[in-house]
Amino acid sequence: MSTRITDVDVHDVRFPTAAAGDGSDAINRGDYSASYVELRTDDGPTGAGFTFTNGRGNEITCAAIEALAHHVRGRTVAEIAAEPVAFWRSLTADVQLRWLGPEKGVIHMAAGALVNAVWDLRAKLAGKPMWRYLAELSTDELVANIDFHHITDALTPDEAATLLDKGLVGAAERLAVLEQDGFPSYTTSVGWLGYPDDKVRALTREAYAQGWRAMKMKVGGPPADDLRRARIIRAEIGPDALLMMDANQVWDVDEAITNMTALAEVDPYWIEEPTHADDILGHARIARAVTASTGGRCRVATGEVAANRVIFKQLLQAEAIGVMQIDACRVAGVNEVLAELLLAAKFGVPVCPHAGGVGLCEYVQHLAIFDYLRVGTSLDGRMVEYVDHLHEHFVDPVRTRGGRYLLPTAPGYSATMRPESIARFRFPDGPVWR
Amino acid sequence: MSTRITDVDVHDVRFPTAAAGDGSDAINRGDYSASYVELRTDDGPTGAGFTFTNGRGNEITCAAIEALAHHVRGRTVAEIAAEPVAFWRSLTADVQLRWLGPEKGVIHMAAGALVNAVWDLRAKLAGKPMWRYLAELSTDELVANIDFHHITDALTPDEAATLLDKGLVGAAERLAVLEQDGFPSYTTSVGWLGYPDDKVRALTREAYAQGWRAMKMKVGGPPADDLRRARIIRAEIGPDALLMMDANQVWDVDEAITNMTALAEVDPYWIEEPTHADDILGHARIARAVTASTGGRCRVATGEVAANRVIFKQLLQAEAIGVMQIDACRVAGVNEVLAELLLAAKFGVPVCPHAGGVGLCEYVQHLAIFDYLRVGTSLDGRMVEYVDHLHEHFVDPVRTRGGRYLLPTAPGYSATMRPESIARFRFPDGPVWR
Numbered sequence: 095m096s097t098r099i100t101d102v103d104v105h106d107v108r109f110p111t112a113a114a115g116d117g118s119d120a121i122n123r124g125d126y127s128a129s130y131v132e133l134r135t136d137d138g139p140t141g142a143g144f145t146f147t148n149g150r151g152n153e154i155t156c157a158a159i160e161a162l163a164h165h166v167r168g169r170t171v172a173e174i175a176a177e178p179v180a181f182w183r184s185l186t187a188d189v190q191l192r193w194l195g196p197e198k199g200v201i202h203m204a205a206g207a208l209v210n211a212v213w214d215l216r217a218k219l220a221g222k223p224m225w226r227y228l229a230e231l232s233t234d235e236l237v238a239n240i241d242f243h244h245i246t247d248a249l250t251p252d253e254a255a256t257l258l259d260k261g262l263v264g265a266a267e268r269l270a271v272l273e274q275d276g277f278p279s280y281t282t283s284v285g286w287l288g289y290p291d292d293k294v295r296a297l298t299r300e301a302y303a304q305g306w307r308a309m310k311m312k313v314g315g316p317p318a319d320d321l322r323r324a325r326i327i328r329a330e331i332g333p334d335a336l337l338m339m340d341a342n343q344v345w346d347v348d349e350a351i352t353n354m355t356a357l358a359e360v361d362p363y364w365i366e367e368p369t370h371a372d373d374i375l376g377h378a379r380i381a382r383a384v385t386a387s388t389g390g391r392c393r394v395a396t397g398e399v400a401a402n403r404v405i406f407k408q409l410l411q412a413e414a415i416g417v418m419q420i421d422a423c424r425v426a427g428v429n430e431v432l433a434e435l436l437l438a439a440k441f442g443v444p445v446c447p448h449a450g451g452v453g454l455c456e457y458v459q460h461l462a463i464f465d466y467l468r469v470g471t472s473l474d475g476r477m478v479e480y481v482d483h484l485h486e487h488f489v490d491p492v493r494t495r496g497g498r499y500l501l502p503t504a505p506g507y508s509a510t511m512r513p514e515s516i517a518r519f520r521f522p523d524g525p526v527w528r
Numbered sequence: 529m530s531t532r533i534t535d536v537d538v539h540d541v542r543f544p545t546a547a548a549g550d551g552s553d554a555i556n557r558g559d560y561s562a563s564y565v566e567l568r569t570d571d572g573p574t575g576a577g578f579t580f581t582n583g584r585g586n587e588i589t590c591a592a593i594e595a596l597a598h599h600v601r602g603r604t605v606a607e608i609a610a611e612p613v614a615f616w617r618s619l620t621a622d623v624q625l626r627w628l629g630p631e632k633g634v635i636h637m638a639a640g641a642l643v644n645a646v647w648d649l650r651a652k653l654a655g656k657p658m659w660r661y662l663a664e665l666s667t668d669e670l671v672a673n674i675d676f677h678h679i680t681d682a683l684t685p686d687e688a689a690t691l692l693d694k695g696l697v698g699a700a701e702r703l704a705v706l707e708q709d710g711f712p713s714y715t716t717s718v719g720w721l722g723y724p725d726d727k728v729r730a731l732t733r734e735a736y737a738q739g740w741r742a743m744k745m746k747v748g749g750p751p752a753d754d755l756r757r758a759r760i761i762r763a764e765i766g767p768d769a770l771l772m773m774d775a776n777q778v779w780d781v782d783e784a785i786t787n788m789t790a791l792a793e794v795d796p797y798w799i800e801e802p803t804h805a806d807d808i809l810g811h812a813r814i815a816r817a818v819t820a821s822t823g824g825r826c827r828v829a830t831g832e833v834a835a836n837r838v839i840f841k842q843l844l845q846a847e848a849i850g851v852m853q854i855d856a857c858r859v860a861g862v863n864e865v866l867a868e869l870l871l872a873a874k875f876g877v878p879v880c881p882h883a884g885g886v887g888l889c890e891y892v893q894h895l896a897i898f899d900y901l902r903v904g905t906s907l908d909g910r911m912v913e914y915v916d917h918l919h920e921h922f923v924d925p926v927r928t929r930g931g932r933y934l935l936p937t938a939p940g941y942s943a944t945m946r947p948e949s950i951a952r953f954r955f956p957d958g959p960v961w962r
Contacts, residue, residue, distance in 0.1 A: 112624075123623040148627035154591050154634060161585050189557040190546075193582035196777070196805060196833055199633025200588060244804040247781040247813070343630070347681040370678040371630060372838045374808060375845050379681075399630055401835075404806045411809050 097138035097219060098170045102163040102208070105130040106156045107511065108149060108521040109452055109484055114288075123288070124148030126452040126484060127521070129155035129204065130511060131211045133166065139218040142510040143211025145203040145423040146451040152521065158204030161191060166208050171219060174212055178239040182429045185209060186241075198401035202426050209427025210457070214507035224507040225463035228428070229265065233258040236468075240433045248407045254436045261468035268467050276498030277462055278308075278473060279480040280338065282450055285311030285323060294323055298330040305496035308336035308363070308477055314344035317353055324360040333361070338395075340366040347376040351383040358388050364395040364417050371399045377414035393417050398448035399424055403433045410441040417475070421448045422457035431461055435469045445470060450481035455492045456508040459499045487515035531572035531653060532604045536597040536642070539564040540590045541945065542583060542955040543886055543918055557722070558582030560886040560918060561955070563589035563638065564945060565645045567600065573652040576944040577645025579637040579857040580885040586955065592638030595625060600642050605653060608646055612673040616863045619643060620675075632835035636860050643861025644891070648941035658941040659897035662862070663699065667692040670902075674867045682841045688870045695902035702901050710932030711896055712742075712907060713914040714772065716884055719745030719757060728757055732764040739930035742770035742797070742911055748778035751787055758794040767795070772829075774800040781810040785817040792822050798829040798851050805833045811848035827851050832882035833858055837867045844875040851909070855882045856891035865895055869903045879904060884915035889926045890942035893933045921949035 108127040127149050133141035147155055165184040174181045185205040186197055194201040217227040228236070233255050242251055284297040294311075301309060311327055313320040320339075328337055339362045345353060350368035357365075365384060369376045381394040393416030400406055402425055409415045418438045420431055438445045445465050447458035455478070462478045470476065478499055485491035489512055490504040502508050521527050542561040561583050567575035581589055599618040608615045619639040620631055628635040651661040662670070667689050676685055718731040728745075735743060745761055747754040754773075762771055773796045779787060784802035791799075799818060803810045815828040827850030834840055836859055843849045852872045854865055872879045879899050881892035889912070896912045904910065912933055919925035923946055924938040936942050955961050 124627065125624065147624075149624040150622070151592070151595050151625045151628050151635065154588060154595060154628060157588050157591050158585070158634070161588060188584070190559065190581075190583040191585045193558065193833075194585045194588060194637070195633050198806070198835065199629050199635060200592070201585065201633060203628070244777075244780055244807065244810075246783075247810060343678075346678055370838045372632070372806075372835065373678065373842065375842045376678075376681065376838075399627075401632065401806065404804045404810075408807065408809045 096170055096172055097215070098136045099133045099141070099166055099168065099215075100136050101134040102159075102167050103132040103134065104156050104159045104163070105132070105516050106152050106521045107516055107519050108152055108527065109519055110526060111483070112149060125150075127152040128452050128511070129159055129207055130516065131159055131207045133211045133215055135215065139215065141211040141215030141218070143207045143209070143214055143427070143507070144453055144509060145207040146454055155200055155204050155207070158200050159207050162188070162204055162208055166212065171212070171216060175216065178429065179241045182209065182241055182426065186426050197404070197426070202402060203424060205426040206423040209429060210423060210507060210509060213428045214509050218506040221505050223502045223504060224460040225467070225502065228460070228464040229467040233262070236432060239429050240436070241429065242433070244404050245407050245433060245437065248411060249433070249437050249440050253440060257436055257439050258468060261471055264471065265467045268471065271473075272463060272466065272501055276495060276500045277459065277466070277478055278476060279478045279494065279497055279499050280308035280310055280336065281306045281497070282310040282340075282479055282481045284309050285327060287312045287315055291323065291326060295326050295330060298327050302331055302335070307334075307497060308338065310338040310340055310366070310479070312342065313339045313353070313357070314341040317356060320353070321357060321359070324357060328360040336363040338362065338364045338366060341368050343367045343370050345369050347373065347379055350380045354380070354384050354392065355387045358392065362392050364393040366395040366419065367398070368394060371396060372401075372405070374405070374408045374412050374414055377409060378412040381414050381416065395419050395446065397421065402426070403430050403437070406434045406437055410437055410443060415443060418443050418445045419448045420445055420458070420461065422454060422461060435461070435465050439469045444472075444475040446475070446477050447479065449479040450483065452484045453488060453509060453511070455480060455485065456488050456490070459492055459502060460507060463501065487511055487519075530604055530606055531649070532570045533567045533575070533600055533602065533649070534570050535568040536593075536601050537566040537568065538590050538593045538597070539566070539950050540586050540955045541950055541953050542586055542961065543953055544960060545917070546583060561586040562886050562945070563593055563641055564950065565593055565641045567645045567649055569649065573649065575645040575649030575652065577641045577643070577648055577861070577941070578887060578943060579641040580888055589634055589638050589641070592634050593641050596622070596638055596642055600646065605646070605650060609650065612863065613675045616643065616675055616860065620860050631838070631860070636836060637858060639860040640857040643863060644857060644941060644943060647862040648943050652940040655939050657936045657938060658894035659901070659936065662894070662898040663901040667696070670866060673863050674870070675863065676867070678838050679841050679867060679871065682845060683867070683871050683874050687874060691870055691873050692902060695905055698905065699901045702905065705907075706897060706900065706935055710929060710934045711893065711900070711912055712910060713912045713928065713931055713933050714742035714744060714770065715740045715931070716744045716774075716913055716915045718743050719761060721746045721749055725757065725760060729760050729764060732761050736765055736769070741765075741768070741931060742772065744772040744774055744800070744913070746776065747773045747787070747791070748775040751790060754787070755791060755793070758791060762794040770797040772796065772798045772800065775802050777801045777804050779803050781807065781813055784814045788814070788818050788826065789821045792826065796826050798827040800829040800853065801832070802828060805830060806835075806839070808839070808842045808846050808848055811843060812846040815848050815850065829853055829880065831855065835859070837864050837871070840868045841871055844871055844877060849877060852877050852879045853882045854879055854892070854895065856888060856895060869895070869899050873903045878906075878909040880909070880911050881913065883913040884917065886918045887922060887943060887945070889914060889919065890922050890924070893926055893936060894941060897935065921945055921953075
């Protein structure tokens with residue numbers, strides 16, 4: 095822990111996914127990219143972290159990481175671990191850089207990349223995978239890592255401690271469940287908007303054969319197309335498997351209510367991002383309408399671009415979501431995710447992390463496992479998103495079996511990218527982009 | 529209008545204000561800066577726009593402007609004016625760059641700089657100051673410039689048209705009022721947190737002598753200090769002048785309620801940014817509490833970092849604000865501000881624009897005047913913030929008399945910076961920074 099961070103290297107890494115239609119939805123058509131950070135140390139491993147972006151603009155988040163890097167360079171891991179909130183605020187409440195958010199978008203994502211890289215380093219130094227490193231921290235240590243500023247009206251440090259203490263009970267039994275079965279997940283690989291019907295049908299059939307019993311499709315195209323594609327998937331998976339829908343924010347509030355009434359026919363399990371991600375009151379109205387029109391069978395889900403813990407707090411306070419979708423690197427890293435997991439537990443809402451892109455599955459598996467072991471303490475309604483893209487670029491890629499994530503075992507946060515992938519996909523000078 | 533934008537020049541311009549304590553508040557201590565854009569044209573004037581930042585990180589917003597510039601370069605003003613929402617969305621809903629917001633922070637501010645530069649160019653080509661250019665657009669033209677996506681649950685195009693048509697009635701009389709008296713304003717130059725008591729007292733006395741009858745102080749330091757400074761100002765200005773307070777988001781929700789109860793003694797007119805800018809439900813709770821504890825005399829105000837029209841929509845829907853503080857370049861420029869002014873009018877909330885920093889007074893005077901002429905149609909409770917900093921760097925600086933803004937007369941949006949100021953304060957190569 096006397097290990098000192100001597101330098102911060104930032105890499106602009108981009109994968110040319112847009113051309114294939116992978117990841118296409120109602121709003122995005124991206125080249126999955128990472129603003130990738132390596133924390134060099136004087137006598138220890140390299141800490142790795144990144145924030146995910148959608149291609150163009152990855153140089154902007156990289157520039158933001160560079161602008162924040164002086165808060166990390168030269169610090170020892172022991173210093174950071176001793177005053178974790180002070181460290182976190184040095185990144186998120188910098189007196190000049192905060193203006194660029196505040197606590198949202200580019201500057202907050204950049205903070206997330208650095209914060210996560212520090213956590214990766216902490217876990218590597220402890221010789222544990224991140225989920226285990228977190229789960230074995232004491233309640234006091236976990237609480238000390240959370241900035242409660244602006245959320246005390248919903249969650250106090252004492253309430254957080256009570257939840258975490260409660261999470262100690264039965265943790266060993268829950269771990270045994272995961273060691274045996276893995277963590278439940280669902281697949282988003284079957285229904286991107288860019289795929290033709292035949293490809294959707296074939297991919298759905300294939301996924302079902304592989305054991306997946308929960309699948310997500312994109313909606314937000316012409317309503318008749320959405321319904322036709324949904325019927326194809328429902329016909330393939332039968333009445334019992336779960337079918338989730340993701341509108342990627344394209345609808346207005348009333349439009350979401352109308353369209354989900356029509357789509358109720360195929361029994362959706364959730365509607366994700368039905369409208370603008372900032373619209374807490376809109377999500378609450380949609381949630382009430384969808385609950386009414388489906389007899390409570392369909393939930394509203396959101397969170398992959400929820401800017402920070404204050405947005406999540408309100409989504410919960412307003413009863414706007416029945417599923418909370420945290421992201422590992424949209425917010426300012428593990429510290430903020432801890433607050434979000436505890437908020438969800440306080441309000442009794444299950445957490446189903448957002449993944450896909452590049453490296454997001456690698457990150458969030460740790461968070462979901464920790465949540466189950468120490469916070470949420472249930473698998474009921476919990477699933478981690480799974481997309482079968484780009485795992486080959488990571489040193490410790492996710493492993494799945496029969497629609498479930500297997501427990502990561504390597505020390506760290508599974509965020510370390512293969513050097514040859516960084517070299518090949520580096521923008522603009524890697525061979526793929528030259 | 530056949531004028532074509534041939535190139536986009538971006539300048540990182542920073543003024544070393546942090547050392548003087550100007551602009552210091554509970555959260556920020558900045559070197560006022562502009563990510564400054566010049567749109568070069570083939571046969572017309574240069575369009576000028578900028579977004580304001582707080583010093584470090586100005587290179588990030590500059591990089592974001594560069595990343596968006598290809599949507600502007602090569603376009604004619606006529607093309608943009610013919611399909612203004614399509615143009616606006618090319619910047620705010622770019623399929624790859626949107627992920628970096630969405631519609632918030634760095635990427636949205638960058639869009640605002642470009643959008644405003646195009647409006648400056650449009651007004652210069654029309655030979656009118658921006659306020660007059662906007663006020664003389666037809667209702668149909670104004671409505672055609674607004675993206676109603678995600679706000680139709682609060683404001684439809686038809687409702688906007690009705691408000692704008694109503695705003696035509698009496699517009700000439702209202703203009704005559706402004707030509708005679710100027711636009712009301714208030715000063716924020718008296719009570720920055722960085723100033724000692726004696727300086728606060730002297731500045732307050734000076735401002736009162738100059739005719740100011742509305743002044744704003746910063747709060748959010750130790751509560752006893754806030755009260756002591758507030759008493760100094762109240763003693764200087766007497767019981768009738770308005771005293772506004774600005775906490776710059778430092779308080780938690782319950783803390784804001786407690787502190788404003790104590791500060792009620794000095795009869796504050798509004799409390800600005802009492803908590804995190806994203807906390808719509810928190811602002812609503814504070815508004816209810818402050819209304820109760822002051823018998824309705826004190827209002828909640830916010831908006832200078834409200835990310836976009838969806839946040840403003842909700843602040844109004846939740847009855848969270850009694851004063852709406854738009855900013856000219858935090859959101860994506862004039863088009864989005866039009867939506868916000870109309871939302872405020874629909875909900876009957878007065879607009880008091882945020883200014884200060886560098887160039888913000890120059891920008892927002894036009895918006896406030898347009899609002900009075902065509903949308904809000906009243907001066908009741910309307911004031912533009914005024915800070916006496918850095919106006920000398922603009923070709924067409926604001927002019928005030930007796931606490932009121934005088935009508936700008938030069939064509940454009942008053943955003944054009946003096947070339948010698950750009951050269952001198954350019955970061956990092958200008959002589960001030962070398």
